Amino acid sequence: MVEMTPEEQAAAIAEAPKGTWAILSVYAVFMVLGWLYMFYGYFLPHGPVS
Amino acid sequence: MHVDGTEKKWVILSFVIAFAMMGILAAYAINKNIHPPSNVETIDSTTLHLSEEFNEDNLGVKKAEDGSLVATMVAARYGFFPHNMKVPVGVPIKIRIASADVLHGVHTAFTNFNTMIVPGYVSEVNTTFPKEGKFPMFCNEYCGLGHDYMWSQLYVVSQEEFEASQKEGDE
Secondary structure (H helix, E strand, C coil), X not given: CCCCCHHHHXXXXXXXXXXXXXHHHHXXXXXXXXXXXXXXXXXXXXXXXX | CCXXXXXXXXXHHHHHHHHHHHHHHHHHHHHCCCCCCCCCCECCHHHHHHCCCCCHHHCEEEECCCCCEEEXXXXXXXXXXXXXXXXXXXXXXXXXXXECCCCEEEEECCCCCEEEECCCEEEEEEEECCCCEEEEEECCCCCCCCHHHCEEEEEEECHHHHHHHHHHCCC
């Protein structure tokens, strides 16, 4: 593992955590795709209800 | 109050997702009339068997005066009556169901027919069954010691078979 200099550490802490944002985005995509799959793949094909 | 940039993005994204989901549901509710069943109609559960509509002889699927299909059912500990019911595939049908005793629920697996059956009220669901097959109907509200055994069968059949069964009177 490459050692970070104190300046690099300070810069990394100062900026937004990109890795966290990437994980959140992946979860968001999974959640949206899962919901769309359930709604369009299961709920609507099972017939309209009212 | 300081809010981190990543948190702000996540909050915005969460709202976008939630509003998008609500928007899709609202669009289908308005344009396609797809929404949870709601019907407020009272009935005396203790004299259900004496009422014209829910009399034992009148249960099952019938054609209304306007030609639409209406299925009348009774839920009572521990079964749904009629125990086996045939409905045609792809045809809109109104299902009216009342409880003769306590709170029940009915869920037909692999379909969207699912409603609570509150004693004293008539539950009404308008739906269309898109696939032929034999579907189990379960009680999904705990109604007593026999709740686990409270089930029935729904047969979704072709229109020809349904018409033939109507003529034979075996629905």
